[in-house]
Amino acid sequence: MKIMLWKRYVALLLIGAILGGSGMLFIYGREMEQMMLVKRSLELLNEKLMEENQSLKQSEKVARRKQEVVIDEIRVTVLDSKLHETIQLQMTRQLEKDLASLKGKKVEQVAEVQEMLHEMLRRREYIIEGTMVEVRVKTVAISRILHLFVTAEVKREDI
Known part of the structure; x- marks a missing residue:
């Protein structure tokens, strides 16, 4: 059991x-x-x-x-300038005013005419406050901002 x-x-x-x-x-x-x-x-x-x-x-x-990438702004930078700041500023404004027609243009269009831009600004002369200033383009950077690197020399004073 x-x-x-x-x-x-x-x-x-x-x-x-x-x-x-x-x-x-x-x-x-x-x-x-x-x-x-x-x-x-x-x-x-x-x-x-x-x-x-x-x-x-x-x-x-x-x-x-x-x-479409267009140029919105133009900047000018002066390299190795021995000019007075007011003359340099006026020259920069004048150069920006001359290139104002490029604002709103397509970057590709401006890049295509870059050689012409260099040639156009190769030896640009401005008369500012009785002084002749010669501007030469060294480098151009093209993007939304067209950036010009230039040198400036005084050619003649008291014009």
Whole structure:
């Protein structure tokens, strides 16, 4: 009789373990299935966003190509000048005024005529406060800002 009770308890223990394990596997399996569905939806969302990102990059490239870059400002920098500051400032303003027609032009258009710009400003002379000042272009940087680096010399005073 003791052997029968012992077998009964062992059988009940095994049945309980099997039922408990099955319940745990069922719950764990359901959560795994939920996780797999979430993972798949996230993968699909990631693919969609990657495609959208690629299309936005393409449209940005196209927009950059179509974007017209124009000259907004003209700056003149005088290198190694021994001129008085007021004469230098007036000469700079005069030079900017002469080049004001280039404002609003496309950068590509100005870049195409860069040689002509150099030739035009190769030896430019201005009479400022009775002094003849010769301006020579050293470097031209063309972007949204047309930046001219020039040198200036006094040719004759008291004109």
